[in-house]
Amino acid sequence: xxxxxxxxxxxxxxxxxxxxxxxxxxxxxxxxxxxxxxxxxxxxxxxxxxxxxxxxxxxxxxxxxxxxxxxxxxxxxxxxxxxxxxxxxxxxxxxxxxxxxxxxxxxxxxxxxxxxxxxxxxxxxxxxxxxxxxxxxxxxxxxxxxxxxxxxxxxxxxxxxxxxxxxxxxxxxxxxxxxxxxxxxxxxxxxxxxxxxxxxxxxxxxxxxxxxxxxxxxxxxxxxxxxxxxxxxxxxxxxxxxxxxxxxxxxxxxxxxxxxxxxxxxxxxxxxxxxxxxxxxxxxxxxxxxxxxxxxxxxxxxxxxxxxxxxxxxxxxxxxxxxxxxxxxxxxxxxxxxxxxxxxxxxxxxxx
Amino acid sequence: xxxxxxxxxxxxxxxxxxxxxxxxxxxxxxxxxxxxxxxxxxxxxxxxxxxxxxxxxxxxxxxxxxxxxxxxxxxxxxxxxxxxxxxxxxxxxxxxxxxxxxxxxxxxxxxxxxxxxxxxxxxxxxxxxxxxxxxxxxxxxxxxxxxxxxxxxxxxxxxxxxxxxxxxxxxxxxxxxxxxxxxxxxxxxxxxxxxxxxxxxxxxxxxxxxxxxxxxxxxxxxxxxxxxxxxxxxxxxxxxxxxxxxxxxxxxxxxxxxxxxxxxxxxxxxxxxxxxxxxxxx
Numbered sequence: 001x002x003x004x005x006x007x008x009x010x011x012x013x014x015x016x017x018x019x020x021x022x023x024x025x026x027x028x029x030x031x032x033x034x035x036x037x038x039x040x041x042x043x044x045x046x047x048x049x050x051x052x053x054x055x056x057x058x059x060x061x062x063x064x065x066x067x068x069x070x071x072x073x074x075x076x077x078x079x080x081x082x083x084x085x086x087x088x089x090x091x092x093x094x095x096x097x098x099x100x101x102x103x104x105x106x107x108x109x110x111x112x113x114x115x116x117x118x119x120x121x122x123x124x125x126x127x128x129x130x131x132x133x134x135x136x137x138x139x140x141x142x143x144x145x146x147x148x149x150x151x152x153x154x155x156x157x158x159x160x161x162x163x164x165x166x167x168x169x170x171x172x173x174x175x176x177x178x179x180x181x182x183x184x185x186x187x188x189x190x191x192x193x194x195x196x197x198x199x200x201x202x203x204x205x206x207x208x209x210x211x212x213x214x215x216x217x218x219x220x221x222x223x224x225x226x227x228x229x230x231x232x233x234x235x236x237x238x239x240x241x242x243x244x245x246x247x248x249x250x251x252x253x254x255x256x257x258x259x260x261x262x263x264x265x266x267x268x269x270x271x272x273x274x275x276x277x278x279x280x281x282x283x284x285x286x287x288x289x290x291x292x293x294x295x296x297x298x299x300x301x302x303x304x305x306x307x308x309x310x311x312x313x314x315x316x317x318x319x320x321x322x323x324x325x326x327x328x329x330x331x332x333x334x335x336x337x338x339x340x341x342x343x344x345x346x347x348x349x350x351x352x
Numbered sequence: 353x354x355x356x357x358x359x360x361x362x363x364x365x366x367x368x369x370x371x372x373x374x375x376x377x378x379x380x381x382x383x384x385x386x387x388x389x390x391x392x393x394x395x396x397x398x399x400x401x402x403x404x405x406x407x408x409x410x411x412x413x414x415x416x417x418x419x420x421x422x423x424x425x426x427x428x429x430x431x432x433x434x435x436x437x438x439x440x441x442x443x444x445x446x447x448x449x450x451x452x453x454x455x456x457x458x459x460x461x462x463x464x465x466x467x468x469x470x471x472x473x474x475x476x477x478x479x480x481x482x483x484x485x486x487x488x489x490x491x492x493x494x495x496x497x498x499x500x501x502x503x504x505x506x507x508x509x510x511x512x513x514x515x516x517x518x519x520x521x522x523x524x525x526x527x528x529x530x531x532x533x534x535x536x537x538x539x540x541x542x543x544x545x546x547x548x549x550x551x552x553x554x555x556x557x558x559x560x561x562x563x564x565x566x567x568x569x570x571x572x573x574x575x576x577x578x579x580x581x582x583x584x585x586x587x588x589x590x591x592x593x594x595x596x597x598x599x600x601x602x603x604x605x606x607x608x609x610x611x612x613x614x615x616x617x618x619x620x621x622x623x624x625x626x627x628x629x630x631x632x633x634x
Contacts, residue, residue: 018489019501021463025479099457163457231476235468237458241451244420246524247444247472292460295479 024293028300031290035303039081042307046077049314051324075209080313080327081306082212083272084282086219086264088305089298091279092286093226096233096294097257098152099240100163102342104279105265106335108166109151109173110144111276114262114269116177117143119196121270123188137218141266147173148258211271218267225260227299229253234294275309275328277335282308284338368432370396370528370560371417376426378412386412388584389426394577396431396527397558399550401571403595404581405605410564411452413581414530417562418449430528444472448526452533452564454517459504462516466492469523484523491523492516494549496542510537518546522553528560529553535567543570568596568612568621580604592619 022030048054050073058065087105094103094110105111121139151173155166185193232253235243244250268275285308286300309327312334316325371394378387386409394400404410415421417428419435428435430447438446448469456465469491470484480488492498497515505513514537521529529550535543551574553559565571571578571592578595580587582604588595595601596619598612609624 018486021502023479023482023485024467028479096458099455101457228477231471235471238460238465238468239451239455241415241420241449242454242468245418245444245447245449245451246468247441249440291464292458293464 024295027290027293028296031296031300032303035300035307039303039307042310043077043081046080046310046314047073049318051317071208075212076313077310078212079272080309082215082219083268083275084278084309085302085306086223086268087275087278088282088301088308089223089226090261090264092283092294092298092301093229093233093257094261094279095283096237097254098161098163098166099237100161100166101284102163102167102280102339104277105261106174106274106276107170107280107339109147109170109177110262110265111269111274112174112177113147114140114144114266115274116180117141117266118270119181119184122196123184123192125192136270137215137267140270141263143177144266144269145258145262147177148262215267215271218263222260222264222267223302225256226264227302229257230295230298233257233298237294273328276332277338278305278309278331281331281335281338284342368429369393370431371562372429372432373417374426374429376413376416376423376428378416378421378423386584387416387423390584390586392579392586392589394560394562396560397554398576399554399561399574400563400577400579401575402562402564402579402581403566403568403604408581409584410581411532414449414532414562414564418447418530419443420449441472444524446526447528447530448521448524450517450521450529450531450534452536454513456505456513459506461502462492462497462505462508463488463501465505465516466519466523469520472524487525488519488523491519494522495519496545511539511542514538515542526559529562531561531563533564533566535565535570543567547574568601569618571596571619572617582606596621
């Protein structure tokens with residue numbers, strides 16, 4: 001109907017011809033076409049790099065090498081991809097939901113809540129011997145969920161989410177959860193305390209295919225929810241009232257994104273520990289590469305997050321001559337620098 | 353109507369008043385009532401203004417009408433259908449709302465913001481097509497902001513941002529448009545341009561408009577009706593010439609110093625700052 005307006009006004013000058021900017025859909029497709037090969041290359045590098053670099057001729061007939069590759073390296077690389085994709089997707093979704101470019105499962109204290117829940121489960125001996133017995137997942141999910149709702153309600157005034165309060169509440173949530181974890185470590189016996197300490201730093205070395213299968217049962221619904229709500233999140237990123245007036249069921253979207261994010265963060269924390277800032281670095285890299293459209297940022301963060309954590313883990317495995325760095329330390333270092341850089345750019349991101 | 357109001361609306365019937373409220377009341381969580389028993393009626397294709405002092409409940413009322421807040425008593429009818437019975441997407445295709453504040457945290461381009469106005473018309477899990485893109489572009493041209501299309505909205509001035517959000521509402525192609533102080537940060541030229549655009553949309557598309565404003569000189573005879581609000585109630589309503597007088601405005605704003613003069617079909621209002629009650633009135 002509005003097209004008719006054009007004839008009503010003298011606006012048909014050459015300056016006002018419609019620009020041939022790419023449509024959101026083709027921008028998404030182009031981004032995926034770029035990121036899929038990146039994912040394949042990152043996976044190849046990650047499979048190749050390690051304490052013993054991969055040699056395809058040896059792999060084909062050496063049973064030791066085969067065992068190292070299929071029992072240790074392949075599941076580890078897959079786990080890195082899964083956790084990276086999860087954290088980056090949750091980060092992208094939470095940034096849109098809270099309209100805060102510094103939001104991330106870690107900065108919002110959701111990771112802390114999940115860790116407290118998982119520590120409690122490990123300390124009580126529920127599934128200690130096989131890390132990854134679903135109860136630890138559920139405890140971490142519950143912890144993450146409580147943390148998320150708590151910080152959101154703290155930072156919320158009517159329909160406004162105060163960005164500073166949100167991040168402060170996240171910091172405090174992490175400190176409180178950390179204190180809880182330390183108290184638990186003092187109360188339990190030495191082996192369990194060590195076990196808690198191990199994954200607190202964030203590492204990817206204790207796994208197998210069975211565990212990955214169990215994770216996926218819970219992660220797949222979470223991923224699908226977050227990807228499916230990218231359209232609503234795109235409108236929510238423009239403001240809550242705006243989204244509501246454009247037909248978004250804001251409360252339902254919020255609730256489902258909370259649940260999906262807590263589920264995904266809970267499961268990744270229960271297996272990989274606190275791998276910080278992936279949800280901050282990756283979505284911002286995607287924004288710089290492909291623009292702000294949340295419907296592009298969420299799926300691209302999924303792919304780039306997987307690539308990013310596989311490469312970070314390959315780096316952590318190979319940078320030292322003997323032993324390896326915890327991958328959480330690598331991402332925290334990179335992420336911390338990203339955080340400071342984003343703070344410097346606050347004139348671009350007015351809400352910080 | 354044969355169908356009962358409990359049935360979810362499939363379409364918006366055209367024979368009822370566009371907007372109607374019955375005994376509408378709203379209180380925030382503090383318990384203080386902001387809107388008290390408002391009953392108003394706005395016919396299809398009419399352009400209305402809503403006046404009132406700060407805190408008189410204008411913004412709350414317009415949010416209730418937009419279906420963003422839900423009343424504690426009474427109901428809002430859109431073409432005879434209660435708003436909660438209308439599916440959200442259909443509501444968004446019928447009714448657009450331009451909020452007073454537009455806090456934007458992310459550097460979306462102006463064109464992306466306007467394109468979001470097409471989302472009620474786009475099926476779920478699909479993207480806007482070329483036609484939506486053209487409508488967004490024409491909406492930007494209509495408000496005279498096409499040159500801002502590729503600029504990040506976080507870098508725009510308050511007035512430019514208001515224009516972009518107005519363009520989004522136009523791109524939404526609604527039947528009814530609610531605007532909360534849309535002229536607040538606009539310069540003189542763009543204020544007049546805003547009203548010209550609203551008049552054109554009303555005359556060509558039969559758009560129903562309700563506009564909250566403090567900007568009395570903007571309200572000329574092209575407005576069909578003016579509602580005046582005081583302390584959460586509709587004090588009075590009528591043609592601009594009936595409402596925009598010293599007497600009525602003095603009681604709307606509870607200000608005995610207030611004076612209004614009509615010059616060339618426009619009303620200019622001022623309040624004497626040197627504390628001399630306006631006694632000599634015609």
